[in-house]
Amino acid sequence: MARKRGRGMAACWYGIARTATVDRAGAWAEIDDGGSAKIVTGVTEIGEGILTVLAQIVAHELGVKPADVVIGDNDTARSPEAAHAGASRQTYMIGNVVALACREARARLAGVMAEVWDVEVDLIRTGNGECWAENTNHRITMGEAVDTCKKRGVVPVGSASFGTDTTGLDPSDGAGRPWQAYVFGCQVAEVEVDTITGEVQVLAVWAAHDVGRAVNPKGVEGQIEGGIVQALGQGLMEDYKLRDGHTSTSGFAKYILPTSLDVPRVNSIIIEDPDPIGPLGVKGIGEPAMVPTIPAIMNAIYDAVGVRITSLPATPERVLGALREKQRLTSLQAAE
């Protein structure tokens, strides 16, 4: 058999948000006319889906619909600071701070409605575009509730800041509290190795990752699937080559990326171990999704054909070289 299959696994851990420094983010919220919501924060979408996650969080916190959420963002002169888009921090930092800002805005609205209806403020409920008082017949739309607030001279706004309780590392032994939220994961890869060409195909990956709380499960899967395929690229084919500082891989004809034909079937398992510190229990997934993929694939190659690839990428040339070396050593042993 020229084509041999095998499986390998690896685990991972990762820290969420900025490392070994205090992270922070700010946001403003307003329950706006017609029962819509206006959210302003300093950094959002780079493709991961945070705008949708925020719309869901706002809908959950304020009782409006995601389609009625307007997000103003990403402008240093028009929005509060929320630091950067990276470090797997968006759902954790921006999600949590937007939730806190919404809670303040909602408290303003609830305070007015409690007064109007003459009930305890804890009995005011909002959900899916409506506002009502529990155990009463009072029920109006969120648009009417906003109107009521404004007629009493109240604009239901809120703002919030969310910061982390973290420290730098000791310069001599590294002691410190680099993150307040950690995630863990594990992946299994199944590969097929062609022993004539050296080509490795990754046929499947099972990926189990803790994300704290999945706001949008399909979005989480998208991050896992995308992360695994980027890692597959580094594991098997991508290679930025330099010679005396000049690259020979300055275009996609030479710099090879994974295409639709290279990708495994990804089977994602989402684990929810809520973060006890932030208001939402969410953590993050962008970066950790990539971490165990490469060792899982390399361990699977060993399972299939008995060669350990320790230098990336595992190109056909490198896999074939390792197979030949293994054969040479085996025949040497046989001759002895």
Place this chain on the structure above:
Amino acid sequence: MPDLQFQATVNGRKVARSAKPHQRLLDFLRDDLQLTGNKEGCGAGECGTCSVFVDGVLMKSCLMPVAKAQGAQIETIEALARTGELSVLQKAFYKAGASQCGYCIPGMVMAATAAIRANPFAGREEIKERLGGNICRCTGYQKIFDAVEMARDVQNGKLPASALSEIEAEQGDFIGRNVRRIDAPSKVSGALKYAGDMTMPHMLHVQVLRSPHAHARIVSIDTSAAEKLEGVEGVISSADVPGEDGFGVFVNDQPIMARGKVRYVGEAIAAVAAEDALTAMRAVEKIKVVYEQLPAIFDPDDAMHDGVPVLHDYAPDNVTKHIPIRVGDVEKGFAESDLVLEETYATQAIEHAYLEPEAGLAYVDPDGVVTVVSPSQNITHHRHMLARIIAKPIAKVRFIMSPVGGGFGGKEDMIYQGMLALLAMKTRRPVRLVFTREESIISTAKRHPSRTTLRMGLMRDGRIRALEMKMISDGGAYGLSTEGVMRKAAILAAGPYVIPNVKIDTIGVYTNNTPSGAFRSFGALQTEFATESMLDVAAERLGLDPFEIRRVNAMRDGATTHTKQKLGSVSLMRALDAAEKASAWEKGAPNSRGGNRNDLNRDDVRPPVSLGARFETADKQEAAE
């Protein structure tokens, strides 16, 4: 060459215009007709985001001279939702969550449209093959395949049209629900404007002169011939920086343009703003730079020797950052171990390859605020740095983050925004710079390549007694995120395992290679690759199942990390159990037993690829049913 009298039908409308003979169809559509839905990703026919229909055939419009489309029927992504309603396929992309950054999506939607036109019954494997000419860097393709299958089934009446609509939340709780992405309609229709799609009235175009040398002293820069060229409105070099020059994520060691010397091939030296990009390009060619080449250093191990060239005066040993972690006594731990393993691991530099090459606009607003619009991942920090560099109060500097067509860490560096600001200030006109793919690859950060030496000492039952790791990493010519990458690499290096004796050193080094910087998984990918690879070797040597050796060592609730932080809840055991169960893993030591496994080739594994063998015809499909 005289202008071309070009006539065609574009998205159902007759177009008759003069065109430049050097224009590609993509330029004509985007620049002349303002149809910016289809993007340029590589300019070489490799990525497919520029894909349009020419007489009904899927074509990469970056490879087609406009003259070749004379008289043709042309359809761009804008044609698919011309009535304002998304096509079935676009709705399916929306429903399936098939768009992330969205930059590849216009071309992907065109290719998918072509695929199900060619075979309305195409199976998943055939769909994959028909999308093989389109690169997506974000999604991993899976949701794209899902979308095409969903559209196919709706078209064929196997699924109701309502399968494409939004789910209703139960009790108004939207957390934990698959709400459709709110930005997807703008992405699947090509309506979203990325920086390279934006124009401003009276805008100038920018081109950059880059270093051909890895290490050289700049003796002189003569821009006079470039400045005299008709249509050139401004030329800048480091002499034009009014404030304190220097940017970086952790150390401000990189000037906006090379100052006194160049440290890597592709480093910016000067920039030109002109009425059009071609004039700017010609002006760049007229800038005369006299260099005195310096000895260069390309290997990080060599860079730490005495007497080698020094890149930055503040780091005479060429070390950007060294992060140590110490727990217990590793030598004692190795002495106590039953098995000691040692291996070296190496990882290569890789490119982010976001489909959107860097692009940006800058202008000075009527209140004198210098404004930069770009797909920056860190507008907060960029504003701080730029204010210092151009000597303005913070309130007079504004950064706007345009839609990011993929970042992955690569757009955290302020690699070109400073040039845009300086040219807008100098010309008092809006300016725009769009990188070519080649420019993006040679001049921006890569993932840190690494060489790691790892020693692991274990007891017979699998417990790790000691772990020692040293990683040397090539940070390239400038610091960028090297310090942070070394830190994260070190903290996570030993894995989520309880180990009484740990010694970690991660060292980032300056060389004259392309700078390394932030890249998704930020150093942890390199160090955890080594540790997780070695654990497999350890499991084989000790006759343990690879899940079991991890369970033996796993951090549990309340564990203390290698940086002496006490954790609360630790979900590692749950992740191990879940992956083992989902994959129906057959227990056993990892001793190349692949040939004897009984857990292979299940239903949740894709078939291997054999090119061209999987195309199904409608007849075959119908016969099978």
